[in-house]
Amino acid sequence: MKVNNLFVVLRYLIIIFILVLTILPLAWIILTGFKAEVEYLHTPPIWFPSDPSFHNYIEMWEDGGKDAFINSLIITTISTILALLLGIPSAYSLSRFNTGGDNFAYWILSIKFLPPIAFAIPISIMFANFNLIDTYTGLILVYTTFNLPFVIWILRGFIKEIPTDIDDAAMIDGCGRFQIIYKIIIPLLGPGLVTVTILTFIFVWSEFLFALILNNSDLYTVPVRLSQYFSEAVGLRWGPQSALATISIIPMILMAFIGQNYIVRALTFGAVK
Amino acid sequence: MKIFDIYYRWILVIPPIILLLVLTVYPTLDALYTSFHQHDAMIPEKPFIWFDNYTNLIFEDERYQNALYVTLIFEVITISIQMLLGLFMAFLFSGEFKFKKIITSIYLVPMMVSPVVVGFTARIAFTNDFGFIPQIIDFILQKETGIAWLSNGFWARVVIISADTWQWTPFVFLIIFSGIMSLPTEPIESARVDGANSWQIALYIVLPQLRYILLVTFLIRSLDLLKLFDVILLTTRAGPGIQTETISVYLYELAFRFWSMGNATAGSFILLIIIIIFTSTLIRFITGYESK
Numbered sequence: 390m391k392v393n394n395l396f397v398v399l400r401y402l403i404i405i406f407i408l409v410l411t412i413l414p415l416a417w418i419i420l421t422g423f424k425a426e427v428e429y430l431h432t433p434p435i436w437f438p439s440d441p442s443f444h445n446y447i448e449m450w451e452d453g454g455k456d457a458f459i460n461s462l463i464i465t466t467i468s469t470i471l472a473l474l475l476g477i478p479s480a481y482s483l484s485r486f487n488t489g490g491d492n493f494a495y496w497i498l499s500i501k502f503l504p505p506i507a508f509a510i511p512i513s514i515m516f517a518n519f520n521l522i523d524t525y526t527g528l529i530l531v532y533t534t535f536n537l538p539f540v541i542w543i544l545r546g547f548i549k550e551i552p553t554d555i556d557d558a559a560m561i562d563g564c565g566r567f568q569i570i571y572k573i574i575i576p577l578l579g580p581g582l583v584t585v586t587i588l589t590f591i592f593v594w595s596e597f598l599f600a601l602i603l604n605n606s607d608l609y610t611v612p613v614r615l616s617q618y619f620s621e622a623v624g625l626r627w628g629p630q631s632a633l634a635t636i637s638i639i640p641m642i643l644m645a646f647i648g649q650n651y652i653v654r655a656l657t658f659g660a661v662k
Numbered sequence: 663m664k665i666f667d668i669y670y671r672w673i674l675v676i677p678p679i680i681l682l683l684v685l686t687v688y689p690t691l692d693a694l695y696t697s698f699h700q701h702d703a704m705i706p707e708k709p710f711i712w713f714d715n716y717t718n719l720i721f722e723d724e725r726y727q728n729a730l731y732v733t734l735i736f737e738v739i740t741i742s743i744q745m746l747l748g749l750f751m752a753f754l755f756s757g758e759f760k761f762k763k764i765i766t767s768i769y770l771v772p773m774m775v776s777p778v779v780v781g782f783t784a785r786i787a788f789t790n791d792f793g794f795i796p797q798i799i800d801f802i803l804q805k806e807t808g809i810a811w812l813s814n815g816f817w818a819r820v821v822i823i824s825a826d827t828w829q830w831t832p833f834v835f836l837i838i839f840s841g842i843m844s845l846p847t848e849p850i851e852s853a854r855v856d857g858a859n860s861w862q863i864a865l866y867i868v869l870p871q872l873r874y875i876l877l878v879t880f881l882i883r884s885l886d887l888l889k890l891f892d893v894i895l896l897t898t899r900a901g902p903g904i905q906t907e908t909i910s911v912y913l914y915e916l917a918f919r920f921w922s923m924g925n926a927t928a929g930s931f932i933l934l935i936i937i938i939i940f941t942s943t944l945i946r947f948i949t950g951y952e953s954k
Contacts (some may be wrong), residue, residue: 400754404765407751411769415826417794421786432791475677482674486667500686502885503937507909507930510917511689534681541678566670589814595776597892602918612778616896627786634779645774646767653840661837661879
């Protein structure tokens with residue numbers, strides 16, 4: 390039994406080690422956000438700020454952080470809602486009537502897996518022609534479209550598990566298909582729908598490539614603002630940058646905790662349940 | 663089925679189809695057209711040049727070849743590390759222990775952090791003199807290593823691979839872990855009764871049953887890695903030189919720094935062809951396993 394005990398201790402040690410590795414980098418940016426400049430540019434590195442304050446947060450917020458946050462919030466919220474509004478009925482159609490057959494479903498799925506740069510280049514030319522660069526409309530269109538495959542594909546799987554008898558019973562009671570979707574299917578999707586909504590929100594919130602390409606300077610999202618610190622000739626502004634990074638990830642992490650029930654299924658596109 | 667339903671099912675999918683046609687199919691066709699033309703900034707004439715953009719990239723453009731090579735390196739090394747680590751962690755977690763649920767949840771956090779933040783964090787954590795990682799490594803080794811993390815080609819790649827591994831190993835772990843949890847317990851128990859030890863059970867009973875899940879994970883991760891862009895732009899900016907320039911980064915440079923749209927679109931079609939060949943081969947494997 391001695392070998393077994395050793396194994397248990399070893400396992401705990403490894404688990405703690407990985408846990409530390411997971412948390413340390415995040416702790417580092419959170420702490421950096423509260424340090425003074427002389428502290429985050431200090432050799433050897435200082436872990437804990439001697440006089441923690443919010444001055445980095447204030448500087449970041451006034452120096453474009455606020456605009457970035459508002460832009461990101463508007464674009465992310467509207468795109469997520471639109472993707473769900475358009476995606477849920479389609480998912481219903483695909484799962485109940487197998488609309489377009491398997492090929493149609495796989496075509497939709499394939500879009501999610503192709504590298505966005507391949508689409509971004511021609512879209513940027515197209516948007517320039519239609520004056521959609523630097524607009525909310527442009528980014529919302531892109532984000533809605535490129536998240537539809539995710540929403541449709543995952544919800545299609547979830548709706549398939551709801552027995553069709555329920556639809557039939559509702560129809561006998563005089564419900565139309567729209568009513569079935571909004572009064573019966575959506576409530577029954579429950580936690581699955583919550584996971585899909587949260588993940589869509591996080592995908593849009595974190596998206597960088599399109600946001601970088603489809604704006605010139607006026608309309609920047611949080612990830613673009615974060616990247617701008619490197620191109621500005623103002624030295625290493627790690628304090629404000631860390632502050633922006635921190636407030637941009639904390640809400641996502643909290644949301645992820647709420648939505649973790651179906652996270653494996655959603656992230657593997659239903660390949661693993 | 664009612665007559666109404668036949669129309670109705672199409673009405674429901676029309677808005678997404680229109681959006682997807684306008685923003686994916688049309689751009690693809692447009693890009694295909696552009697890729698057969700000479701298309702440079704400042705030159706108004708855009709003559710049709712057949713496959714010149716393609717042959718030029720594959721045979722002459724050393725930066726494109728470099729980008730393919732760098733992407734391949736990141737693919738092979740990163741996936742190997744993540745799959746092995748994920749598998750190891752999943753086995754580690756398959757037994758019961760205290761605080762398992764909360765610890766599992768914490769491991770999921772990196773996935774939810776945007777890649778831009780991951781890149782930025784890697785940059786400030788690895789920067790010499792100010793970052794904590796060189797400090798910790800020097801402390802553990804008890805000597806001044808003096809590794810130039812972000813300005814040496816080899817170590818810059820290590821930084822990017824570490825950042826991606828930090829973010830996505832939890833994903834691999836999570837999938838394999840839930841795969842293990844969903845396996846039937848009878849074969850494992852009967853093997854144990856027959857005197858098999860934990861390693862034998864893991865190797866000969868659990869692992870073969872995970873084939874399908876491992877292949878799916880491998881497919882998703884490798885397609886994701888082809889998109890590697892955000893982390894690189896925030897850590898090394900493809901440097902030093904072009905030693906960490908992936909295909910996505912170079913295509914971005916071609917299109918938006920050099921405004922060489924013909925080359926950029928041709929480059930993305932070469933990438934698409936590689937992806938299609940790779941994916942269809944792998945899916946044949948996966949469906950082969952599924953039907954067995």
